[in-house]
Amino acid sequence: MKRFLGFVRKEFLHIFRDYRTLIILFGIPATQIILFGYVVTNDLKEAGIGILDNSKDEITRSITAQLMASGFFHLETELQSESEIDALFKAGDVKAVITYGDNFSRRLTSEGVADIAIIADGSEPNVASLVTSYASAIINDCIMEIATEKVIFRIPVIPEVRMMYNQEMSSHYMFVPGVITLILILVCALMTSVTITREKEIGTMEVLLVSPLKPVQIILGKVAPYFLLSFINVIVILLLSWFVFRLPVKGSLALLLAECMLYILMGLSLGIMISTMASTMQQAIFISFLGLLLPSLLLSGFIYPIEHMPVIYDYVSFILPPRWFVVIIKSIMIKGSGLSDIWRETLFLAGATMLFIGISLRKFKSRLE
């Protein structure tokens, strides 16, 4: 035990005397949380819109005015004909063009029909579908208004909505937990992934191996200081999400902290595992950075909900711990869930941690020969 503590102390000294790396380690997560918290959002605001309105009558003007008043759109340009659309889309600033049929009001009063087409730039499908559905909703409201004005029309069913868990419809609720999940796993895995390979590359590994320390002690000793560092990072990140993004912690804070500890332990052991498998630092960096970045960005449900992916990705993402942590952190913070709601996800994280440490120990031993 004393030997182990001595080793941990040595590791602490190694890390804390390199103040440059230390600044980087504390600076990165804090800066990124703030940046990404603001930046990663899919709210629609001020999307550039073109209007093609050849009739310019009372009704079309009022619909256009309603669209622009919503705050979702801003009028980028007015077109004369449909042939201009292609050039506009190619230049990229106009996301959709709203075209009114010719002689809009006149046809509406004489024939009782008129049409509006929303032509959207499909090269960005997420923007295109947001723009079309928001615009259709606004236009349909206008139509309803016009309809109730013109004829006695009774609306029999009126739905009343309550937006559960997120009355203010803040997009931070969706994305800040995801950003936390993403940054913690990457920073943790990157930190430890070079530790053991570094010793191998410099040659100090042999010194460690001939020492009476057991492999498990070496591995735990390597993890311990980073665990402390990451835990401080967790605290900073949670404070930021509380003060800057007004994310609530509806559930138990103790449970949240415990889950975060489990998650960073998982990230650190994943890094250690990579470290025992790689033979050079360059290898370790490539595996942890390239191997983790995109999968944890795309398959964790952080930006794109897994429910909407093809079914097979439900299984593919099953093996990715970030996916489970996103559920855990959202449930505790926003829904106020207790351990009984998230025990399965917790168990999975614990299992993954054990697996990573187990593999590290096995790989580590084989190097002793």
Added chain:
Amino acid sequence: MRTILCLIRKEFSQIGRNSLILRAVFIVPLLQMLILVPAVTFEIKNVRIAVVDNDLSQTSRGLINRLGSSEFFIIEGYAESAARAEQVMHSDGCDVIITFPAGFEKEITNGGVGRLQVIVNAINAVGAQLSWSYLNAVIRDYNMAITVTPDLTELQIPPPAITVSNRFWYNNMLDYKYYMLPGILVILVTAISFLLSGLNMVKEKESGTIEQINVTPVGKYQLIISKMIPFLIIGLADLSLGLIIGKIAFNIPFEGSLLTMFLGAVIFMTGLLGLALFISTFSDTQQQFMFIAFFFTMIFILMSGIFTPAESMPDWARKFNIVNPVAHLMRINRMVMLKGSGISDIAAELKSLTLIAIVFTSLAVWSYRKRI
């Protein structure tokens, strides 16, 4: 010139020796693109509805049927009380709860208004907004249908019909693969070439071999150029590989000119590699470089608008994107590939990229010290 060629040859033989690098450069992008590109959709479909029907009437059932047959919703189940349904939502068993109050149908037949209670899980605010507007559309249709059904109320004059139709250009099915492939490709090219070139330089510093070059008469700019060109070529090879995968595996259209796209890519890579080498001159260890690279690439990627629209970002972020090379290349790739935009359409992006390339490369040359 000959010096540069020799140095480049040296870099290539070093890279070629390292089988891992080759794997990382070609197999990783291949696998990740094949797995990740088809994953992403932002389509709202299969929104799960839990129904609390306290009315059990023809009208409520009619609306439920209508919702169930819409492509956006599935009726997940019925709950006996609102409280029970909220529990289901709490454990993520449904996304929307619809409650029909008792006497719902009676109210409507008496000429009043039937009020429905709708609860939407709004953690994903935009998703909730979309589900809500789809739900509204279904209810609107239903309203139209029942007001003209003679047995419910007296016949009324239908409202004037304005039809709203949608069309999507360049990607009429809103296939997300068309959107994700250029984006993921940019990320992979960025991460790979940034890491490779920077780590290469820092490693030479760490192991001391850079001193051997420093004592030779090789000039600073010659050295920097020779450290850039191999990785520029690797990056372009990756880009080509990605485009081939896109064509073969996903049949992604390529409307514009390949030349335009590669022109953008070459300028982009020059800037990116310049930045990587600039950072490497003040990193002491590979670990430090890795973290700084992580910091920059993450910021470049997430702020570029690859995953979430750049237009949704606050103004300061959009200003930042002027110096964000990834944002420019991402726009160029999507515009050229999907819309067939030409040089004149992407002139602004090319100009910014050129400026970025000049600044970062000069910084890299300027900050490099031939010291022992």
